[in-house]
Ligand SMILES: Nc1ncnc2c1ncn2[C@@H]1O[C@H](COP(=O)(O)OP(=O)(O)OP(=O)(O)O)[C@@H](O)[C@H]1O
């Protein structure tokens with residue numbers, strides 16, 4: 193088993209994964225927690241697993257292009273509740289001014305009730321995982337830690353070993369929620385590099401409809417590590433529109449796994465928007481476990497400086513007559529790097545699968561770089577699967593055309609960059625997120641009105 | 645003062661000399677036609693004037709409205725009032741036609757020290773010009789040129805010209821590939837813009853367009869040189885004789901106008 197060894201500068205002794213467990217999760221074994229006994233067992237298993245595997249290295253096929261040793265080399269400590277104060281004014285930087293709906297805020301992984309909505313609409317129960325477990329919610333026991341695999345994924349194991357609290361969203365059968373529910377995870381690392389392990393469990397019952405936003409954000413300049421795990425269970429015929437907006441500090445590490453399980457006729461759309469972070473890794477996995485499922489995974493990310501965005505997606509077609517559509521687009525400037533790995537599995541039973549994957553990257557600088565790898569494994573014979581990857585620069589003819597009409601060079605570049613992302617942006621149904629992205633894409637150009 | 649003064653212009657592309665000493669004077673209010681066979685350098689001349697960077701100017705001067713045109717970026721030329729209707733208009737997926745045009749107009753207005761045009765005023769202007777060119781409303785809401793037919797693309801160029809109100813319009817084969825109705829529409833649009841302040845250079849392969857846009861001067865371009873200049877009759881003579889006489893190298897066969 194490969195794992196990184198940490199060199200302790202003072203004592204020069206090599207440290208095994210257990211020491212990370214202590215620093216990163218506050219426990220060696222996962223045993224000391226106030227929750228129910230099944231949670232202790234879960235934590236202990238995850239801790240034991242992490243102690244065994246440690247952090248992945250680049251010899252690991254799934255981490256070939258992304259080196260996580262900077263995480264291992266930074267002296268992170270688990271953020272305490274006391275370090276997690278944030279005023280309402282401080283919060284305003286991270287919320288959407290004009291977003292209708294309700295929100296639940298966590299600061300450094302700790303729930304901030306004073307910053308969160310007091311009530312939620314009918315048909316949905318939003319509370320902390322700790323509160324749900326204190327109520328002995330059978331749903332939490334049934335689903336928590338079941339789909340996100342700590343036995344194979346180091347960072348999921350680390351998150352699970354630290355599992356104490358998080359967000360629990362339960363949408364009742366038949367509930368139609370018109371306004372989005374916003375889960376906002378903020379990091380403030382004023383006291384030095386801290387780590388938090390946001391954990392989210394979302395259970396959506398049959399025939400319901402909901403829009404969910406998960407935001408991860410932090411103050412510019414701060415060094416911290418967000419190690420997030422989200423599990424989503426989508427019931428029959430439910431319609432879910434999910435947004436992940438990642439705008440961590442430009443010095444932050446963000447590693448996240450999202451695991452979605454779908455059943456018959458479920459309709460799930462994901463929009464993953466990557467704006468911040470120094471080193472970012474997203475694992476987005478969808479399991480299509482019933483017939484007639486529609487699954488859309490879209491992503492767009494904007495890299496600058498030396499940012500690294502590593503997106504791994506997996507769509508597992510286990511049953512017949514399901515459609516999946518996937519478009520990931522990267523815009524890379526300066527020395528930024530992107531990685532896209534898109535797996536599509538079509539199991540033996542999954543006849544009549546229609547799967548379409550597209551990965552497009554716009555390189556705005558000669559020093560930017562992308563490694564892209566589609567990975568299709570098809571075991572059924574009557575299926576339609578396509579994938580395509582393009583890597584390119586701004587079209588010189590189009591650039592000249594715009595300039596020949598009087599549009600300044602920088603504005604023309606911004607406009608074409610915007611156009612590159614536009615098919616993803618257009619599919620964003622939440623106005624506040626769409627206009628946020630418009631602003632970022634057209635930043636400093638005179639063209640803001642263009643996207644009205 | 646001439647609006648455009650081209651003196652002994654030489655230019656090359658990919659190490660190949662294309663323009664071999666072109667001189668041309670265009671005054672406000674004039675319409676000049678530049679005719680010539682395939683590959684004679686018509687688009688190269690249009691490209692050099694609008695600032696396309698594939699071309700390298702190796703000699704000569706171009707003065708536009710008192711400015712050294714060759715020193716300027718393409719957008720600065722447009723802001724000063726140079727407009728090129730492209731021989732092959734570019735499709736730009738993801739950029740809405742209306743917003744593109746408004747951004748262009750406002751960029752030009754800003755340069756001229758005018759206020760940005762409000763959305764309602766802009767729409768009013770656009771509707772007016774659309775009617776002249778029989779442009780379908782739906783084209784406005786589509787991405788720039790994307791999926792447009794050949795004729796729609798050419799009309800869209802002239803429509804843009806009408807909205808941007810340039811001092812000098814260079815139309816590069818705006819007539820090619822158009823059926824007679826579309827040709828008349830385009831010509832009507834161009835004629836509506838003829839004015840004592842504005843000059844127009846019509847680059848074309850065929851005489852046909854010049855029945856509808858009647859030029860003040862006609863120039864024949866061959867192998868990078870203007871080999872003949874004359875009045876509008878020159879176009880008819882060219883039509884009658886074809887370009888074959890150029891290849892034979894004898895310009896004397898062509899009766900001077
Ligand atoms: N980007 C380029 N690279 C190489 N050669 C070029 C390029 N652009 C033009 N040329 C060459 O320059 C010459 C003149 O081309 P130009 O497009 O100016 O001709 P034209 O008179 O507009 O022809 P047409 O009637 O076909 O439009 C041609 O021989 C052409 O092949």
Ligand SMILES: [Mg+2]
Pocket residue numbers: 686687688731816817
């Ligand atoms: Mg040409």
